[in-house]
Amino acid sequence: MHPSTLVLRRSARSLSGPAFVRxxxxxAAVLLLxxxxxxxxxxxxxxxxxxxxxxxxxxxxHPTALAAMRLTLLxxxxxxxxxxxxxxxxxxxxxxxxxxxxxxxxxxxxxxxxVSPVIAGLIFVxxxxxxxxxxxxxxxxxxxxxxxxxxxVLATVFVTFPFVAREVLPVMEAQGSDEEEAALTxxxxxxxxxxxxTLPKVKWGVLYGVILCNARAMGEFGAVSVVSGHVRGVTxxxxxxxxxxxxxxxxxxxxxxxxxxxxxxxxxxVVKKFVEWRxxxx
Amino acid sequence: MSIxxxxxxxRFNRGGSPAVSRVSFHAPGGAITSLLGPSxxxxxxLLRLIAGLEIPDEGRVLIDGVDSTQxxxxxxxxxxxxxxxxxxxxxTVRQNVAFGLEVRRVPKAEREARxxxxxxxxxxxxxxxxYPGQLSGGQRQRVAFARALAIRxxxxxxxxxxxxxxxxxxxxxxxxxxxxxxRTRLTTLLVTHDQQEALEISQHVxxxxxxxxxxxxxxxxxxxxxxxxxxxxxxxxxxxxxGHVQAGxxxxxxxxxxxxxxxxxGEPVHAFVRPHDIKLAKAVAGAASASTATGRVERLKPVGGxxxxxxxxxxxxxxxxxxxxxxxxxxxxxxxxxVRADVRSATVFVGDYSI
Numbered sequence: 001m002h003p004s005t006l007v008l009r010r011s012a013r014s015l016s017g018p019a020f021v022r023x024x025x026x027x028a029a030v031l032l033l034x035x036x037x038x039x040x041x042x043x044x045x046x047x048x049x050x051x052x053x054x055x056x057x058x059x060x061x062h063p064t065a066l067a068a069m070r071l072t073l074l075x076x077x078x079x080x081x082x083x084x085x086x087x088x089x090x091x092x093x094x095x096x097x098x099x100x101x102x103x104x105x106x107x108x109x110x111x112x113x114x115v116s117p118v119i120a121g122l123i124f125v126x127x128x129x130x131x132x133x134x135x136x137x138x139x140x141x142x143x144x145x146x147x148x149x150x151x152x153v154l155a156t157v158f159v160t161f162p163f164v165a166r167e168v169l170p171v172m173e174a175q176g177s178d179e180e181e182a183a184l185t186x187x188x189x190x191x192x193x194x195x196x197x198t199l200p201k202v203k204w205g206v207l208y209g210v211i212l213c214n215a216r217a218m219g220e221f222g223a224v225s226v227v228s229g230h231v232r233g234v235t236x237x238x239x240x241x242x243x244x245x246x247x248x249x250x251x252x253x254x255x256x257x258x259x260x261x262x263x264x265x266x267x268x269x270v271v272k273k274f275v276e277w278r279x280x281x282x
Numbered sequence: 283m284s285i286x287x288x289x290x291x292x293r294f295n296r297g298g299s300p301a302v303s304r305v306s307f308h309a310p311g312g313a314i315t316s317l318l319g320p321s322x323x324x325x326x327x328l329l330r331l332i333a334g335l336e337i338p339d340e341g342r343v344l345i346d347g348v349d350s351t352q353x354x355x356x357x358x359x360x361x362x363x364x365x366x367x368x369x370x371x372x373x374t375v376r377q378n379v380a381f382g383l384e385v386r387r388v389p390k391a392e393r394e395a396r397x398x399x400x401x402x403x404x405x406x407x408x409x410x411x412x413y414p415g416q417l418s419g420g421q422r423q424r425v426a427f428a429r430a431l432a433i434r435x436x437x438x439x440x441x442x443x444x445x446x447x448x449x450x451x452x453x454x455x456x457x458x459x460x461x462x463x464x465r466t467r468l469t470t471l472l473v474t475h476d477q478q479e480a481l482e483i484s485q486h487v488x489x490x491x492x493x494x495x496x497x498x499x500x501x502x503x504x505x506x507x508x509x510x511x512x513x514x515x516x517x518x519x520x521x522x523x524x525g526h527v528q529a530g531x532x533x534x535x536x537x538x539x540x541x542x543x544x545x546x547x548g549e550p551v552h553a554f555v556r557p558h559d560i561k562l563a564k565a566v567a568g569a570a571s572a573s574t575a576t577g578r579v580e581r582l583k584p585v586g587g588x589x590x591x592x593x594x595x596x597x598x599x600x601x602x603x604x605x606x607x608x609x610x611x612x613x614x615x616x617x618x619x620x621v622r623a624d625v626r627s628a629t630v631f632v633g634d635y636s637i
Contacts, residue, residue, distance in 0.1 A: 182370075185430075187382055
């Protein structure tokens with residue numbers, strides 16, 4: 001053995017403490033991981049399939065389940081592109097320019113993170129609800145926001161607001177603007193510079209933000225629950241649908257829907273891991 | 283294709299000191315002009331103002347006689363090389379060089395021919411398919427030059443282009459830039475803090491200090507006739523001697539040199555003496571002329587081809603003398619010895635000296 005590796009091994013051992021401490025800590029970590037992550041994961045699928053494969057498929061193909069899926073997808077399809085555009089614009093603005101209100105903007109972007117989703121939902125009820133500020137006007141013009149699809153989309157957009165901006169901003173700040181300036185001196189317009197220089201530089205950050213944004217958009221419960229009104233088949237997203245089924249003691253149905261969301265989470269984790277791996281500088 | 287800057291001013295923080303304050307200078311067409319100064323002198327800001335990457339608070343920039351102050355950076359036709367190279371990391375060398383041509387919608391065949399021509403010019407034709415991350419610092423900087431020159435700029439602006447490179451590569455690239463300029467005769471503005479670089483490859487030098495022009499002129503002007511104590515101390519590593527005007531001469535202890543014509547009797551003066559403007563000889567009793575003094579060798583520092591001698595004069599001032607190796611060996615002095623120092627030339631300014 002090379003002398004230096006010997007030294008390394010020895011110092012590693014001296015840093016790690018006695019065996020019972022090591023195994024005790026590892027055991028505690030494994031136990032916690034099992035109880036809080038593995039067991040629930042197994043439980044979701046066990047409950048989902050407890051009445052067999054047919055019941056599982058039936059629960060998922062029920063018209064109200066399909067409607068919930070459509071609404072969930074609709075909310076995500078609107079919220080993700082909206083927040084993508086907003087997140088890119090906001091992080092570009094904050095990373096590249098010094099202006100009055102810059103830190104206020106940064107704080108505002110984080111607001112949805114710090115506000116309880118239920119409060120976020122209530123804000124929309126107070127704004128657009130029957131007794132809300134804009135309620136009477138909306139009623140006069142026959143526009144329904146609360147207890148309707150627009151409310152769900154609005155609430156989803158609100159709670160997923162920070163995801164893209166929060167992921168892209170640090171990447172943009174770390175990379176500086178030298179390349180953009182070089183592109184400008186070479187004659188490229190601002191728009192072209194953004195598309196051919198800025199965007200390729202931050203693409204992994206953007207993708208990462210989009211993945212997280214999408215996961216949250218599809219999985220959001222609190223804010224959406226407040227504005228939804230739980231009109232089955234009309235204003236229920238997948239998480240709300242799962243809750244309704246659960247409250248009706250349809251455990252197999254509730255967990256079948258839950259398993260769908262769990263699968264989404266697992267796929268998200270895999271894609272996220274892949275993006276992290278690809279974005280590492282080689 | 284000259285560059286003229288008139289009364290240019292730029293302040294970054296309201297109430298703070300200006301980065302550039304009312305700077306005027308003229309960079310003659312077809313020449314290399316250096317903007318030389320210590321860090322924080324406003325050199326890079328000035329370059330960015332000329333490139334159009336910053337907007338001046340006051341003043342004008344004229345490129346080839348045309349007022350370009352309000353012209354967008356894209357239309358100025360300036361080739362800029364940044365210290366950080368600023369290459370597009372996600373594009374190959376060839377794509378980097380082609381970028382400006384694609385923006386200008388140069389037809390494909392012409393574009394490809396021009397890219398190859400540029401790569402040949404910077405001797406990187408075999409690396410066209412590589413990414414910037416796969417190149418050495420010197421190669422990256424040459425790609426940056428090729429990219430800037432591909433668009434046939436009217437003027438070339440270089441912001442500390444060799445600052446991040448090691449000495450040997452820096453000297454090679456300096457030579458290369460000199461040869462390139464001989465061929466292209468492109469009006470070039472070079473920002474540098476390295477006086478060697480400025481004096482060696484430029485025909486015109488603008489010395490900057492705290493956002494102002496300290497002196498502008500040929501390298502010989504700057505080196506031989508510094509206009510202010512700042513320039514005298516910044517260029518050439520001079521030592522400072524302090525004294526007074528006595529009988530029309532600047533007297534520093536036993537040593538005296540010619541005083542400026544305007545100096546009045548008894549006024550304080552300080553003289554800048556370059557390390558190679560002092561000649562050392564064996565100390566002998568008597569026989570001293572006005573421009574010689576006997577000093578004690580405090581320390582010797584051999585630096586390759588020459589030896590740095592740190593000398594303490596009777597007046598208490600310390601001077602640094604550079605003696606070629608052969609001369610030093612013939613002189614045969616050791617630390618603690620007394621030697622006679624003959625000041626061959628000094629630049630004298632009236633007033634107290636303070637840094």
